[in-house]
Each structure stands twice: as structure tokens, then as C-alpha cells.
Amino acid sequence: xxxxxxxxxxxxxxxxxxxxxxxxxxxxxxxxxxxxxxxxxxxxxxxxxxxxxxxxxxxxxxxxxxxxxxxxxxxxxxxxxxxxxxxxxxxxxxxxxxxxxxxxxxxxxxxxxxxxxxxxxxxxxxxxxxxxxxxxxxx
Numbered sequence: 001x002x003x004x005x006x007x008x009x010x011x012x013x014x015x016x017x018x019x020x021x022x023x024x025x026x027x028x029x030x031x032x033x034x035x036x037x038x039x040x041x042x043x044x045x046x047x048x049x050x051x052x053x054x055x056x057x058x059x060x061x062x063x064x065x066x067x068x069x070x071x072x073x074x075x076x077x078x079x080x081x082x083x084x085x086x087x088x089x090x091x092x093x094x095x096x097x098x099x100x101x102x103x104x105x106x107x108x109x110x111x112x113x114x115x116x117x118x119x120x121x122x123x124x125x126x127x128x129x130x131x132x133x134x135x136x137x138x139x
Contacts (some may be wrong), residue, residue: 002069004030007062010070020058020095025066028099032059033116035092047087047115047122056081056111056125059095064107064129067099074131077106081125088115093122105131 002010004025011018023031034055042048057076064074087093097111106128113123 001067002065004066006070007065010065010072011058011062014072018054018058020055020062022062023094025062028063028067028102030059030063030066030097032062032095032097033092034058034095036087036089041089044086045089047089047093049081049083052083052087052093052113052123053079053081053125055093055095056097056113056123057127059097059111060099060109060125060127060129063097063099063109064102064131067102067107068131071131074107074129077128077130079125079127081123083123085120085122087113087122088118091115091117105133107131 004022008022020032020034023033040051094114094116095111099109101108108128111125112121
């Protein structure tokens with residue numbers, strides 16, 4: 001298992017362009033926060049879909065690294081998202097990821113995304129990630 005601090009350092013080093021901040025890493029779960037900037041808004045005063053998709057992807061990646069350790073070549077093989085309601089343009093996005101299945105070479109998880117301070121999710125995503133062989137001890 002990797003700690004929140006180890007994962008945050010890894011992300012800052014390997015993905016310096018990402019605005020996602022690691023909030024917490026727990027057993028098979030993680031929360032990340034993404035401050036929304038003007039360039040990430042779309043017409044109508046809402047956060048763009050690609051931003052939400054990116055935050056969901058990072059949240060699941062963080063949850064996986066928290067579970068299996070820093071395995072950089074763990075990659076997204078599928079990511080589906082449902083946009084549920086309009087995110088607030090002036091609030092950060094919080095993504096709460098939970099792993100559903102951790103296998104030998106595939107990990108499946110889900111993430112709920114929220115506008116900070118709101119109780120109803122703005123989006124829900126499900127993703128599958130490929131882990132290099134022999135990196136995950138459980139099936």
C-alpha cells in the first residue's frame with residue numbers, strides 16, 4: 001500500500017500538469033480535490049465534461065495506487081461517466097473513488113463526483129484499469 005503523501009509526491013513528479021490534490025487514501029478508496037479555473041468552464045457557467053472525466057480518472061488511479069503501491073504502468077482501459085447535474089462553476093470538484101474488484105491484472109472501481117459543499121453528486125463514473133502482471137497479490 002502507498003500512503004497519500006507518497007502518491008501525492010508521485011503525481012506531482014510524474015503529472016505536474018494535473019491540478020488534482022490527494023485528500024485521502026484509505027483501504028480500497030481515495031478522495032481527490034480539483035480546483036476549478038476559468039479555462040475549465042463551458043458555456044452556461046458549468047465545469048466541462050472532460051475536466052470531470054479527468055478528475056474521475058485521477059481519483060481511481062489514486063485509489064488503486066493506494067491499494068497496490070506505486071505501479072506507474074497501471075493504465076486506464078475503460079472509463080464510463082454519467083453526468084447527473086450541473087456542477088457549480090465556482091466550487092472545487094471532489095471525487096470519491098471506491099474499488100469494487102482488485103484482481104491480478106484488472107482493477108474495477110467507481111467514483112462519485114461532487115461540487116464542494118453539495119450533497120448530491122454531479123457525475124458518476126466506472127472504470128477498469130490494467131495492472132502489469134505480478135504486481136497485484138490478490139485475485
